[in-house]
Amino acid sequence: MLTAVAVSGYRSLRDVVVPLHGLDVVTGANGSGKSSLYRSLRLLAGCGRGDVIGTLAREGGLQSALWAGPATLGGARERGHAVQGTRRKGPISLQLGFASDDFGYLVDLGLPQQASGADAGSPSAFLRDPEIKREVVWSGPVMRPGSVLVRRRWGVVETRSAVGSDDEWGGGWGGEEDDESSEWESDPVEAPGARIGSRAAYRDPGPAAGSAPRPADRARRARPGWTELTRSLRPWESMLTELADPERAPELLRVRRMIRGWRFYDSFRADSGAPARTPQVGTRTPVLADDGRDLAAALQTIREQGGRELDRAVADAFDGAILDVTVDGGRFDVALHQPGMLRPLSGAELSDGTLRYLLLVAALLTPDPPPLMVLNEPETSLHPELLAPLARLIRAAAERSQVMVVSHSRSLIDELGVADPDDDDEIPVGLGSPARGITLVKDLGETFVQGQGLLTTPAWSWGTRR
Ligand SMILES: Nc1ncnc2c1ncn2[C@@H]1O[C@H](COP(=O)(O)OP(=O)(O)O)[C@@H](O)[C@H]1O
Ligand SMILES: [Mg+2]
Numbered sequence: 001m002l003t004a005v006a007v008s009g010y011r012s013l014r015d016v017v018v019p020l021h022g023l024d025v026v027t028g029a030n031g032s033g034k035s036s037l038y039r040s041l042r043l044l045a046g047c048g049r050g051d052v053i054g055t056l057a058r059e060g061g062l063q064s065a066l067w068a069g070p071a072t073l074g075g076a077r078e079r080g081h082a083v084q085g086t087r088r089k090g091p092i093s094l095q096l097g098f099a100s101d102d103f104g105y106l107v108d109l110g111l112p113q114q115a116s117g118a119d120a121g122s123p124s125a126f127l128r129d130p131e132i133k134r135e136v137v138w139s140g141p142v143m144r145p146g147s148v149l150v151r152r153r154w155g156v157v158e159t160r161s162a163v164g165s166d167d168e169w170g171g172g173w174g175g176e177e178d179d180e181s182s183e184w185e186s187d188p189v190e191a192p193g194a195r196i197g198s199r200a201a202y203r204d205p206g207p208a209a210g211s212a213p214r215p216a217d218r219a220r221r222a223r224p225g226w227t228e229l230t231r232s233l234r235p236w237e238s239m240l241t242e243l244a245d246p247e248r249a250p251e252l253l254r255v256r257r258m259i260r261g262w263r264f265y266d267s268f269r270a271d272s273g274a275p276a277r278t279p280q281v282g283t284r285t286p287v288l289a290d291d292g293r294d295l296a297a298a299l300q301t302i303r304e305q306g307g308r309e310l311d312r313a314v315a316d317a318f319d320g321a322i323l324d325v326t327v328d329g330g331r332f333d334v335a336l337h338q339p340g341m342l343r344p345l346s347g348a349e350l351s352d353g354t355l356r357y358l359l360l361v362a363a364l365l366t367p368d369p370p371p372l373m374v375l376n377e378p379e380t381s382l383h384p385e386l387l388a389p390l391a392r393l394i395r396a397a398a399e400r401s402q403v404m405v406v407s408h409s410r411s412l413i414d415e416l417g418v419a420d421p422d423d424d425d426e427i428p429v430g431l432g433s434p435a436r437g438i439t440l441v442k443d444l445g446e447t448f449v450q451g452q453g454l455l456t457t458p459a460w461s462w463g464t465r466r
Contacts, residue, residue: 001101001402001430002372003141004458005044008095009067011036012447017460022433023398025418026406028440033447034406037440038266038376041404044096047107048259050241053130062111062130066094069445093133095462099141105255106143107238108134108465131235134465137255142459149251150229152239153465158226159249258371266376268292268359270352276359277347282332286368288359296332296347298362300325305367309396313361317389318354334358353383357390364393369400379409391415399432413437 002020007013012033018026028034039059046052056062097106109130135152136143150159229243240259244252268276268291275293282297284304302310303325314323314336324335324344335344336354347355360378375394379387391412397403407413418437419427427434439450449457 002098003101004099004460005037005041006095006097006099006106006458006460006462007037007040008093008462010040010043010065010094010096011067012442012445013037013040014067014069014446016447016449017458018438018449019456019458020402020404021427021429021436022402022431023395023416023435024404024438025413025416025435026404026438026440027408027413028450029442030408032440032442034408034440035376036447038264038374038406040096041262041374042264044098044105044107045259045262045264047096047105047135047238048240048256048262050238052107052109052132052238053236056109056130061128062094062109063128066092067446091133091465093465094130097460097462099458099460100258102139103149103251103255103258104136104138104141104143104147105240105259106134106136106462107132108462112235129236132238133235134463135239136463137251139251143461143463150239150243150249152233154235155233156231157229157233157239157243158223159229161225161227261370262372262374263287263290263363263366263370264374264376265290265360265363265378267380268356270355270381272348274355276355277350279328279331279333279347281330282327287366287370288362292359292362294332295359295362296325296334298366299323299334299358300332302362302365302367309365310361313365313389313393314358316392317357317361317386323358352381353386356381357386360390361393364397366397369397372402372404373397374404374406376406377408378405379407379412384411387412388415391417395435398435402431 001022004017004019006017008015012031013036016033016037018024018037026034026037043052043055046055056065059065092110094109095106096109098104110133112129112131132152133154135150135157136148137150138144138147139149140147148160150157152158229239229248233239233242239249240252240256243249244256246253265288268274270276275289275291276295278293280293280297282294282300285294285297285301288294288298299310310323314321318336318338320339322337324337326333326335326346334347334350336350336358337344350358360375363373363375378390378394382390387409392415394403394405394416405412405416416435419434427436440447441450442448
């Protein structure tokens, strides 16, 4: 389970650490930074999917995403002065990270260095593309020098050498562990970096898997305690996607798997051309697509998993209505039988609110619960009467997945039964725990978590690029 998400330098999130508990409901006034928090998690997910630079580019590029205020606001805040620009001391940097029960991860994005010397003659058209400057994976809640497992600075990725046997390293691997990987875990000489595979991305691919390390590979372990995995990771590549494999860096693979499982649902389209309204060729669909195009197939998959949740969720919301999934020439569509109607309504005929509710039902009743599900303003265009059934669905989903709901709706928050923050210490955390409220507030353009003080901010360290 994620225990915190940290963001620095992204839009109004100049420097925040948001604690997470199991079912967290993020709220706040318009412009307080809710969507930015949602988008930061999406960017983090982009690292696990190999698409963080593309995700950032699609939202306008690094320059527009970077915190637009001064590097420090302390003086203006204390003296009540107008905010004035100050000379930036540190490098331009957008940092994102999370802590979880077992691993933490952070990524530090920046602008490319100005081309100079040999490169200056052939300027790249992608000079404005952000670059990944640094990535770190650590064990435990906070990054400390002793807890770092894998670190990346520019193109160089290093993993802590396997010294002796250490359960943190190889433990919990489950079925995919092969003989070779258990061998290096117990053999300090044959470190993971000694067996770098032959990928084109590496300048020096190293010996083939399974062979003894060459002297050159031993030499590369210059920094005591660290083994180089590569020197040539390209600036747009994340170590999570490029280097994660069970032999060289099992912890990268675990972090990537976790991140890849995260599911995001944000403002489903419900206009007349919406993908969810069009009958689609259906196959078994345990995970609703993020644009909802496979709604009917996803609902049918839920139904065929057994259980009555789907029928209950529909009847609960629409006054005893019954949902059918029709198949015509292989194309799946929904048919909603509502009391008082002479015929069922198809996907194309449903109201926006009804369609959105069905989409949320399909997302939340998934037969394949993700480790984390994030919903951005699920209340959008729902009839107020649907908020209570929606809250019941969210609470049920939170028994099986960690859930974060970003919401502007007081009624939805009330229906979710957000626990009183004053009893914070006594409220259990984890799956199925009571909903917690996180209120974002903005002060001098900067987002803060309301009520958060030194003692209640989760411990977090960004480290430095040097
Ligand atoms: N680059 C930036 N630097 C600082 N603030 C920004 C930047 N880009 C957008 N903002 C501000 O961030 C605020 C948060 O936006 P958003 O996350 O969409 O809020 P919400 O979803 O809570 O309504 C907005 O008020 C916007 O003015
Ligand atoms: Mg918003």
